[in-house]
Amino acid sequence: MQVYRSVRSLAKKVSEIKKRNKTIGLVPTMGFLHEGHASLVRKAKKDTDCVIVSIFVNPAQFGPKEDFKKYPRDLKRDLDICKKEDADIIFVPEAKDMYPDDYSTHVSVEGITEKLCGASRPGHFRGVTTVVTKLFNIAMPDIAYFGQKDAQQAIVIKKMAEDLNMDVDIKVMPIVREKDGLAMSSRNVYLSSSERVQAASLYKALRLAKRLFDQGEKNSGKIISKMKEVIGKEPDAKIDYIFIVDIKELKAIKKISGMALAAVAARVGNTRLIDNIILRQRPRIGRF
Numbered sequence: 001m002q003v004y005r006s007v008r009s010l011a012k013k014v015s016e017i018k019k020r021n022k023t024i025g026l027v028p029t030m031g032f033l034h035e036g037h038a039s040l041v042r043k044a045k046k047d048t049d050c051v052i053v054s055i056f057v058n059p060a061q062f063g064p065k066e067d068f069k070k071y072p073r074d075l076k077r078d079l080d081i082c083k084k085e086d087a088d089i090i091f092v093p094e095a096k097d098m099y100p101d102d103y104s105t106h107v108s109v110e111g112i113t114e115k116l117c118g119a120s121r122p123g124h125f126r127g128v129t130t131v132v133t134k135l136f137n138i139a140m141p142d143i144a145y146f147g148q149k150d151a152q153q154a155i156v157i158k159k160m161a162e163d164l165n166m167d168v169d170i171k172v173m174p175i176v177r178e179k180d181g182l183a184m185s186s187r188n189v190y191l192s193s194s195e196r197v198q199a200a201s202l203y204k205a206l207r208l209a210k211r212l213f214d215q216g217e218k219n220s221g222k223i224i225s226k227m228k229e230v231i232g233k234e235p236d237a238k239i240d241y242i243f244i245v246d247i248k249e250l251k252a253i254k255k256i257s258g259m260a261l262a263a264v265a266a267r268v269g270n271t272r273l274i275d276n277i278i279l280r281q282r283p284r285i286g287r288f
């Protein structure tokens with residue numbers, strides 16, 4: 001495993017890999033890695049010859065009042081995890097290298113970035129699409145791996161890659177969860193022990209949504225109000241949004257037919273958590 005700390009050194013390495021006709025898998029992360037990230041690396045190892053994991057807490061995707069400064073960081077531990085997963089290359093750039101003082105170019109996807117998390121985090125997705133574009137240009141991956149945990153992010157990146165004719169496959173992998181269902185997240189370390197227990201209510205609400213849907217409830221409004229009851233029981237949880245949307249345009253759906261995404265964002269104490277679940281009509285087997 002090799003660690004690259006500058007854009008220039010990684011770009012040089014990538015051109016060597018390309019000359020040897022090896023395929024590259026890229027796993028972009030902000031570090032403080034957990035089993036969710038590891039699952040992406042494992043999949044990339046299966047699919048591609050050379051796996052690059054980037055670790056970069058991207059200042060451009062944090063709002064001025066957000067947690068950029070206190071975002072958890074532990075490079076030594078991250079490198080141990082990457083080594084265990086047999087990642088080939090770790091890219092740990094400096095912010096100044098990614099965004100020099102005279103930096104002035106941004107990539108921005110319109111429409112879908114204004115919904116869900118985009119409404120409460122203005123500028124967030126512009127920061128994400130800009131850094132991901134830069135990472136794609138530097139690492140030149142054949143396949144890039146993202147988690148369904150950040151479903152809107154994955155949808156935005158797919159749209160960007162399609163709109164800008166980027167020559168990369170985007171793969172979206174399932175959400176890895178703790179035993180009680182809480183989606184793994186680097187931000188979970190912010191939670192106090194009581195908040196940690198309450199945080200499981202997001203997944204409880206999503207499970208309830210799925211159960212109601214599977215039992216035949218197709219009215220989003222009814223499902224959402226039941227979900228609100230579940231999270232509302234927790235004294236330190238404050239819902240930011242609950243939406244049931246289509247998975248392409250992220251438009252709210254009133255009556256679900258086919259497939260939909262139930263997405264939730266809530267603050268538990270001071271920590272903003274997000275989670276989601278796909279609601280999908282099971283194909284009927286046989287005639288009845």
Ligand code: AMP
Pocket residue numbers: 028029030031035036037039040145146147148149150173174175176177183184185186
């Ligand atoms: P982050 O470091 O939080 O920016 O996440 C880096 C990548 O890992 C993103 O594509 C996330 O969607 C993905 N990811 C984060 N948490 C999970 C999880 N619990 N399960 C699967 N993927 C995840």
